[in-house]
Amino acid sequence: MRHEHNLLHDAGHEVVLDQISNDDITSPFDRVRTAYAISGSQAQYQRVLQMCRTLRPDIVHIHNFFPRLTPAAHVAAARSGAAVVQSLHNYRLLCASALLMRGGKICEECLGPSRLPAIRHKCYRGSYLGSLAVNRMIGAATDNPEWIRSVDRFIALTEFGKTLFVKGGLPEENLFVKPNFLPHCPVPTVPKDARDMGYVFIGRLSQEKGIARLIAAWNKMPHHPLNIIGNGPEAEWCAAHAAPHIRLHGALPYAQTQEILGRARALLFPSKWYEGCPMILLEALAKGTPVLASNIGVAGELLPQEFATFSFNPLKGEALANAVLQFEAMDWSRLSHAARAQFDARFTAAQNLELMMHCYEAALACKQAKAAHS
Structure with missing residues (x-):
């Protein structure tokens, strides 16, 4: 508003x-x-x-x-x-x-x-x-x-x-x-060689956001660091069950969150509900950060068509791991360009x-x- x-x-x-x-x-x-x-x-x-x-x-x-x-x-x-x-x-x-x-x-x-x-x-x-x-x-x-x-x-x-x-x-x-x-004009995107933050989840730590299934799946992927930013009712559960390669930052200031997003290899969006029009997806696109997103609800409509290759069902245990494998095999720079192009085409002020x-x-x-x- x-x-x-x-x-x-x-x-x-x-x-x-x-x-x-x-x-x-x-x-x-x-x-x-x-x-x-x-x-x-x-x-x-x-x-x-x-x-x-x-x-x-x-x-x-x-x-x-x-x-x-x-x-x-x-x-x-x-x-x-x-x-x-x-x-x-x-x-x-x-x-x-x-x-x-x-x-x-x-x-x-x-x-x-x-x-x-x-x-x-x-x-x-x-x-x-x-x-x-x-x-x-x-x-x-x-x-x-x-x-x-x-x-x-x-x-x-x-x-x-x-x-x-x-x-x-x-x-x-x-x-x-x-x-x-x-509302603001994004800065130029960060190139691949400066993307040192691995994968990132940004959002409320709650059931509908799929955070528990995300951690359960990511515990089996020790070669991929994951940064989790946010707080919520499942924060204690996350802290108790996350493997060492998963870092829980808690809630961070907006500017710091955006910096991490811009340096991330990809954003994870495992939401289990339909969603409205999540700002985090628009922010990721503006940063040229690819998104591995749930195939439930609105994400497919908001993200570039290229991202459909590695969308996943958040209710299925191995779906996220398979999506990561597909994502890692693709041309990251092309995906990053597609992300920013999608933002410029649809989500500017x-x-x-x-x-x-x-x-x-x-x-x-x-x-x-x-x-x-x-």
Whole structure:
């Protein structure tokens, strides 16, 4: 959101950033009050309506409205006369957990006619009541014709994600695909002879990221050093089970992480869930760092076609080792060039600004067409 705000501002557009924090949801009473209002907060409706009447924006672009802003914000913005755009950063509108994953496996049960499985399986933080509350919010949006009409364009981050949202009930004609981008211009890539950091994993140390299977597989590859950067709920398990040639750095500052990424032979991306549009993939491409990626979800759409040769199934024990063998047999410099070319072709700030303008123009045209037929 911050990157898009700055991009629009620097391009000469007048942008007002409105943020509402979830940090003050601390007491049991706060949580009950939030859960009660989650399907449509009248307070937020009035606040957004008044703000729009005062500022009179052409477009209201909403990012994360869970749990405080609620679907009432879209209705208020639409009734004020603004065109409304909603970015879909995760799968919360389809799934109580926002991951489309349960028990370590992909789950699309709630894309069908009923969302009751989310309550039965306590998909939101292991809570029946929490899952019920989130389901109420999802229903207040996707099952509500007025809410659907209120949003003039939804932004999906990938074509893969768009397909899922259509399957979940959003109108295909109102879905616009715009990936993430890097706000800065990358420096020239580091050549092969300066790539002294071996393989690298950068991300959250958690089940859905595939870190446990990565370590189990890499323990059997002692000739390939691996640097792991990040923290998370499986950090202690990683420390207890990683072989000596695997170095766990913990969380590092962004600049240091980027330096290591730029000096890595390849990035490992063993994610077990669909993902949205991971920034780490764009950062690797910008650095000219090849990526060995999971064949689950969005990675194949974001990475160069050349990388498909060594994509792998993260759920199969020997798949990663086989992918490494295939990768090592290929021309590294050609792969590095393909990575940077992919970034330059798709993920720069200038390209993203152009896509954003197309999306906004489509949203305004949609809003005007609705007004003409009302």
